Amino acid sequence: MAKGPRLSTLAKVAAPARGAAQRFGFGLLVAAALALLVLGKTHGDAVRQLRVLAVEAIAPVLEVLSAPVISARHALSEIEYFWQTNRENQALREQVTRLAKWQTIARNLVQENANLRALLNPAHDPAPMFISARVIGDTGGLFVQSALLNAGRRDGVEAGQAVTTALGLAGRVVEVGQRSSRLLLLTDLNSRVPVVVEHSRHRAVLAGDNSIRPRLTFLPANAKVNPGDRVVTSGHAGVFPPGLPVGIISSIADGEARIQPLVDWARLEFVTVLRYRALPAGDLAHKGAALGSGRQSPRPVTPGL
Amino acid sequence: MDARLSNKVADFCRSGIPFAVSVLLILAAVLPYGLPKSSLAAPVLALISVYYWSLFRPELMPAGAAFLLGLLVDVLSGGPPGLNALVLILVHWAASGQRRALAGKSFAVGWLGYLLIAGGAAILNWLVASVFHVTVIESVPLLVSHAIGTAAYPLVAIFLARLQPLTRPA
Secondary structure, three states, X not given: OOOHHHHHHHHHHHHHHHHHHHHHHHHHHHHHHHHHXXXXXXXXXXXXXXXXXXXXXXXXXXXXXXXXXXXXHHHHHHHHHHHHHHHHHHHHHHHHHHHHHHHHHHHHHHHHHHHHHHHHOOOOOEOOEEEEEEEEEOOOOOOOOEEEXXXXXXXXXXXXXXXXXXXXXXXXXXXXXXXOEEEEEXXXXXXXXEEEEOOOOOEEEEEOOOOOOOEEEOOOOOOOOOOOOEEEEOOHHHOOOOOOEEEEEEEEEOOEEEEEEOOOHHHOOEEEEEEOOOOOEOOHHHHHHHHOOOOOOOOOOOOOO | OHHHHHHHHHHHHHHOHHHHHHHHHHHHHOOXXXXXXXXXXHHHHHHHHHHHHHHHOHHHOOHHHHHHHHHHHHHHHOOOOOHHHHHHHHHHHHHHHOHHHHOOOOHHHHHXXXXXXXXXXXXXXXXXXXXXXXXXXXXXXXXXXXHHHHHHHHHHHHHHHHHHHHHOOO
């Protein structure tokens, strides 16, 4: 080893300085971390902006890395389907019979609704437009329930927009970068969604607490709710379009109702970001389309059932 | 001359292995696997990696590297900024400070050391997050993640031990 002595000379010179520098550096880093925590509390927005920039840099890497993971998931679910084809066929056949009845009812209701609307001439709900995004990071951790999406400002995503899946509301956008954004899940500690119990029409706020089942708060004391009742967004505060399915009341204990969200967290893969703002008036059909997992396109969807 | 230069480059790359592997572990942990609670994996893997390298190759996992890894976890999680950075620096400090007691002993001693230091990290995590959110944070997820981390430690440590020879200069 020819460079052995050279290294040791260097080490000799550096050794005394190094200990002090290390201790100093250590203290400095602890101070920096504490300062960040304090800044995060006092200047939350600025720190969030910095984080968005950092996520922007990481997002392309995550996007590339997540592609094989998603392919593997698809392959696995293909295999799963293959094994379950028979049983699933049976179940689907039964479902088709059941849904055929609903289709008849829905057709009548759509017609009736259209007629009544024509009579009443009510104010229209603004039509939501869709942005499809892929989940590229299942982030979060101990204290946060969030996910990273591969759509950002350039796709029209804005903070506050509702994010849904085919099954139901997943959460809302909290941070937006140029090409990526962060989705805060319904279950997060900071998530608050104005909802309404579908049958009794009682309003409440769905508050996440990091558990799998968020709870209904601000429910009127005399509200009659039962396990199994569906809960949908109320549209109050104008952030979320009204009528998006959210969950089902799973338990009521000590006057506290908890919700089982409809969204399948394990299959959170593609999501729909709803651009819901004071857009030109559309008809009810727009909203119906929003409940599905529409890919994009602001075009009106006629209820052609 | 050329050979010396390429040697230097190779050594530089080797010394970067612990940090690079940690970054890859963290990024791999946040990919959308569709598994429940997989989002707990990133902080746990970062913790194991920082602990391991601080114990066995502390010169290749300086406090600054631990800080940056913590920042990466914080940026990805969207949680209190600086929380994991603080925790990982202190884990680095604790692990590199207890080398005489923990390194070069049996595997079980290293594991026990992880159990204790990661336990301290979990308590610190809980304290800081509770102060940050001004509420008493539920401690169950922390206990769960500590248990998962302790259970996963042998697997990750064996993987990192496989990589360790690569970090030695030629």
